[in-house]
Structure formats: C-alpha cells, structure tokens
C-alpha cells in the first residue's frame with residue numbers, strides 16, 4: 450500500500466525529509482503546510498511537493514495524509530505533533546522533540562497512548578558504521594565501556610551578523626547549542642553504548658553575546674545581514690562543555706559549539722573499552738577507527754561484506770562507494786515507514802529508530818545540563834519526573 454505523507458514547516462530540513470521519502474519509492478508526497486498560503490505555494494512549486502495547504506490544520510484534515518513530518522521551528526513542535534496524533538496520523542518529528550522538557554513529556558505520553566508511530570529524527574543513528582559500532586559494543590568486542598567522549602562543533606554562527614530563530618529562547622527553547630546539536634551527540638552516545646547518562650556537570654557560555662538580526666532572521670542558517678540589522682542581546686549558549694557519568698559506571702565528556710571557525714558539522718564519538726576503542730567521525734563517515742593496546746590499530750572502511758549482520762542493511766553500496774549524510778537520513782526514514790507498515794507495534798520497531806521516548810529522554814538530558822550550569826557548574830542527576838512521581842506514589 451502506498452502511504453501518503455504531509456509535511457508541516459517546509460524550510461531547510463524539510464527538503465531532506467522529502468528527498469528521503471521519495472527514495473523509498475512507496476510513499477506519496479501529498480502536500481505541505483507552511484507559515485502562509487502564499488509562501489507555501491511557492492515552496493510547493495520549488496520542492497514539487499504536491500498540494501499547498503492554507504495551514505497545518507487543513508493538512509491534518511486530509512484523509513490522504515497518513516504520516517505527518519513536523520519540521521517547524523522548535524516552539525511549534527508540541528502544537529503540531531499533538532494535533533497530528535489527535536487526528537490519528539503517524540508523526541515523524543525533527544529534533545528536539547519539543548522546546549521544553551514538559552512539552553516533550555506531554556508529547557511522549559500522547560504518542561505512547563495513541564497506537565501510532567512516533568519518530569524523532571536523530572538521523573546520525575542511520576549511518577552504517579554507527580550501527581556497526583553499536584553492534585560491536587553490544588557484542589562485547591571492546592569489553593566494558595569506561596570512557597565515552599567527543600564533540601559536536603560547527604562554525605555557522607561565528608559571525609555576529611549571523612542570526613537564526615534558534616537563538617531566541619521563545620522560538621528555539623532555553624538552550625541553543627546543546628538543544629540544537631548537543632542533543633544529537635547525547636542521543637548517539639547513548640544509542641551506540643547502550644548506556645544511559647545519569648549525571649551531568651555543564652559549563653555553558655555565550656561567546657557572541659550581541660548579534661545583528663537581519664530581515665531574513667526567520668530562516669534557518671540565514672547567514673549574514675546584508676545591511677546593518679537591529680542589535681539583539683543573546684542569552685542562550687553558543688559553546689558548552691559537559692562532564693558525563695553513565696549508568697554502567699563509564700565516565701565521559703562532550704564539547705559543543707557553533708561559533709568555532711573551521712568546524713562545519715564536526716560530530717565525533719569515541720568509546721574506550723577495557724579491551725579496545727572505537728571512534729567515528731561524521732565528516733569521515735565511511736571509516737571506523739578500532740584502537741588496540743597490544744596490537745596494531747585498524748580502520749574498518751564501510752564494506753557490507755565485513756559488517757555485522759545487524760548493520761549491513763544500512764549500507765547500500767559496495768565498499769569504495771562513499772555513503773553519507775543523506776543516505777543515513779534516508780535509513781532512519783526507511784525504518785520509520787517500515788515500522789508504520791507493521792502497525793507501529795512496539796515489538797516491531799527497528800532498533801535504530803529513535804522514538805518520542807528517546808526525544809523525551811533527550812529533553813531530560815538538556816534540562817539537567819541547563820540546571821547544572823545555572824547552579825554554578827555542579828553535578829546534577831538526569832531526573833525523569835514521571836519516574837519520580839511513580840516512585841513517590843509507590844512509597845506513599
């Protein structure tokens with residue numbers, strides 16, 4: 450059966466959702482909804498994306514739409530995803546799940562009770578060698594994990610004339626760099642290691658504390674203002690360093706920043722075990738570094754023939770034919786639609802597929818980091834208010 454998809458929020462990342470869906474071959478793009486009918490019509494023509502709806506409610510009312518992709522700015526995630534679930538649609542939301550932890554919890558609970566597929570595009574999970582790393586660690590190939598570290602560094606906000614809605618807490622959420630890209634790293638670290646971050650100690654900083662807001666500020670990655678714009682004080686962080694403690698006893702750290710010249714999309718993850726190490730770098734995604742103590746280190750280049758059976762399906766080309774960002778994104782979207790076709794049964798969810806449960810968990814992590822920094826840089830537990838409520842009820 451061909452499934453129909455509709456997309457709300459046709460900006461930067463939307464084009465990649467559409468591209469991924471088209472590559473599946475059995476999903477029809479029904480239409481899109483944007484911030485105004487006029488801009489949506491223009492965007493629908495540019496993206497060849499079917500109908501232009503007057504707003505997301507009109508899109509949700511269309512019975513031809515079975516799956517809703519939510520690629521709006523963060524402050525609209527809750528409203529759009531909740532309405533989509535209530536309309537009986539499967540939801541694929543971009544990250545973060547919502548702008549606050551409370552909103553994320555509400556979405557997670559609504560999705561859990563809805564018998565519908567609920568996906569958050571933590572797309573870095575979709576790389577074949579990320580799945581290879583996950584499989585190797587799960588199978589004990591590096592022994593007990595003891596240290597998990599890395600970074601997610603970018604430079605697109607280096608210039609003080611660069612501006613994005615992400616820097617406005619009302620639109621992007623209280624956190625900027627951590628919520629925007631630190632979220633990806635934390636999800637990846639937990640997914641690959643199978644361990645959970647239970648305590649954090651965070652130091653946040655705003656390097657560029659005043660920016661010029663260009664007229665095109667609503668657009669992501671808007672770039673520099675051509676004419677001098679209005680000055681605006683920036684309160685959310687553009688760099689952060691976080692120490693981590695995991696539930697399996699492992700320690701770790703991550704650095705995040707978006708004002709770091711030369712770093713484009715520099716996500717790196719390294720896991721050191723007692724018997725070996727594994728490192729992966731997003732900008733060299735076809736290589737997995739395998740470190741050893743008493744024998745030579747090796748580099749596993751992506752080759753379906755050499756990969757773990759659970760990871761092989763994420764590689765589509767033979768060795769020597771590089772696969773990259775768009776292919777990994779497509780893999781996550783393929784898993785999402787595979788789950789939808791299995792009626793979104795809990796036992797049928799592909800292991801690599803991130804859900805609203807993961808999105809909620811991720812919001813708890815970012816929230817704990819914000820709390821840690823606000824308290825002056827002290828360890829904070831990653832608490833789950835749902836769990837706390839349940840424990841208190843049991844005790845009482």
Ligand SMILES: NC(=O)c1ccc[n+]([C@@H]2O[C@H](COP(=O)([O-])OP(=O)(O)OC[C@H]3O[C@@H](n4cnc5c(N)ncnc54)[C@H](O)[C@@H]3O)[C@@H](O)[C@H]2O)c1
Nearest residue numbers: 458459460461462482483484520521522523543544668669
């Ligand atoms: N997974 C990733 O790697 C990745 C990368 C980039 C962005 N994202 C996420 O995707 C989301 C969108 O980011 P972006 O970079 O594409 O932003 P963007 O600003 O380019 O796009 C947002 C779109 O939403 C539209 N919009 C605004 N108000 C709307 C409304 N009321 N109804 C419908 N549409 C509305 C805007 O017109 C715009 O087209 C964010 O949550 C961001 O965190 C994820």
